[in-house]
Amino acid sequence: MSGQRVANRLAILGIGLIGSSLALAARRHGLVGEIVGCARSPETRRTALDLGIVDAATGDPAEAAADADIVVFATPLSAYPALAEAVSPVLKAESIVTDVGSVKQSVIRDIGPFVPDHVHFVPGHPVAGTEKSGPEAGFAELFEDRWTILTPPPGTDRDAIARITALWQGVGAMVEEMDPRHHDRVLGITSHLPHLIAYTIVSTASDLEGDERQEVIKFAAGGFRDFTRIAGSDPVMWRDIFLNNRDAVLEILQRFNEDITALQRAIRWGEGEVLAERFDRARQIRRGVIEAHQAGSFDPREPEKA
Amino acid sequence: MSGQRVANRLAILGIGLIGSSLALAARRHGLVGEIVGCARSPETRRTALDLGIVDAATGDPAEAAADADIVVFATPLSAYPALAEAVSPVLKAESIVTDVGSVKQSVIRDIGPFVPDHVHFVPGHPVAGTEKSGPEAGFAELFEDRWTILTPPPGTDRDAIARITALWQGVGAMVEEMDPRHHDRVLGITSHLPHLIAYTIVSTASDLEGDERQEVIKFAAGGFRDFTRIAGSDPVMWRDIFLNNRDAVLEILQRFNEDITALQRAIRWGEGEVLAERFDRARQIRRGVIEAHQAGSFDPREPEKA
């Protein structure tokens, strides 16, 4: 399958799971000419070159962004402001700045002021991922059947939005536009809260003393393993997400706390019907996710046997 | 691979995910002669026969247990007392009663009094599973590389324990003996709490109004999908687990609540180092689970493409 070319030169700032997956997919589908990557460490750059993820790699964001038709921010959120300041002077007229960050109001706050008038700004978020990070983790199929949410500020050039839409559709994604505030709330529920809870359960377990700590690992197949997978995600990336989506996360956490208290009460008082009814409702949501083809697939066998 | 025969006639009460997986595995490894299954509904029995899971199927637990060398309880926990009462009079001398239930103190309380003196009682719990249920969900590899915990009461015949150990080892599991109270606490952390939390998050989402509820499903790939999978587990089975392991679950929930409150505070006050440090510790536990070969494998692609 080959899409329409959307950029002669694509610059990707941050060549990790998301940046490298986008590079691999954009190339596979013939969407771009040259791809230039930027990362701080020489190892990341070398790996990205060795794996054929980028055509050129540099540690200097301005060098990567110069002459690019599309510049994609794909580092953890805390790196955005300095990167935006660094690339701002070199951005080409009519080029597009976009990103893949998991929070959108903060991105508009952090990058927006550095985008010159002659440059378009189309913030985005591919709702796709794994718990792995770094350039080796990337794969071209990551965005297939997944949604990418775009949150362009009011008045953004429609052609620019159409080109970023074409980029994501070209790599297999479905695209939807959304208000950034709404985005942060919905993703607070579907992504940020689940990660926070997984981190909490796993770190609760890590506080146990020696023997019990070992047992928790040993008997992880009872459900804990799935939480450890989610809690295996990059600590810096997630720190940044929570710091940048504070209000939405705290609000949804409040609701969650109320709901867990209700279930706690039902367990304490032996209210079996309350439990079964709640569990049954949860199961219906599961069916919805499977029907919407957003479930992925889990293989209970160990990787080497799968 | 073919193990040593551990029973001429094996009776399995409850032919769901666990019962049918055990039947399929025991047969594949040549561990038993005849397998008789018991289930309430004619459909379950017919499916179990059609899929070659059992040699005979009946709705009458006493008929299944009569003449069996090993009787395995594999229904949801709430069915145990009535089943125990029903099979008690027909149990053969020197036969062994065992089970696969996820809670062990309650099983000893519910089955123990019905086990005659001339019969051995070796409660067990294979720490393995998926979110699916019913006879179609079973597969012979389920117990490979997984632990089965046995909680025999003090003074239990060592030969009987050795035979149940041989059964589980024969289907690929590792076996460990444990005090039932300790079992219930450890599994409270590694299995029951994660399921309760997953049910809570998913049912919190199911309380959202129409549009947002649809969006939560649509954008599930950000992490929520994994929780919906866990929350797709059988409501009755899980109701029974929480009702029967109340004290351990409430205690560990208390700890969890303290930990989530600490993270909530760190988010509110923007304490990035606290977050990153906790997340980093969780990641180490993940490494432990992978090294212990208890991780399973998740494929982010949709099942039909995987």
Ligand SMILES: NC(=O)c1ccc[n+]([C@@H]2O[C@H](COP(=O)([O-])OP(=O)(O)OC[C@H]3O[C@@H](n4cnc5c(N)ncnc54)[C@H](OP(=O)(O)O)[C@@H]3O)[C@@H](O)[C@H]2O)c1
């Ligand atoms: N992972 C997911 O599931 C997921 C899903 C959707 C969106 N996102 C978003 O995507 C973004 C990237 O996530 P990821 O998972 O791809 O992260 P990742 O795998 O950890 O990669 C981050 C990349 O950024 C580079 N980097 C970090 N700081 C930099 C800086 N100051 N200047 C230049 N490069 C820098 C890193 O290389 P060096 O360390 O060598 O610099 C690395 O190549 C985040 O904003 C995240 O919110 C992630």
Ligand SMILES: NC(=O)c1ccc[n+]([C@@H]2O[C@H](COP(=O)([O-])OP(=O)(O)OC[C@H]3O[C@@H](n4cnc5c(N)ncnc54)[C@H](OP(=O)(O)O)[C@@H]3O)[C@@H](O)[C@H]2O)c1
């Ligand atoms: N699922 C897991 O991941 C997992 C892991 C470890 C241990 N366990 C334990 O294993 C046990 C079974 O779980 P499962 O997942 O295999 O459940 P399941 O797939 O829902 O199967 C339960 C089976 O029991 C039958 N049944 C229910 N009530 C019965 C009764 N009164 N008399 C006879 N048969 C009855 C059901 O068929 P009918 O409805 O036709 O009667 C069905 O065949 C539970 O005690 C659970 O705690 C489960």
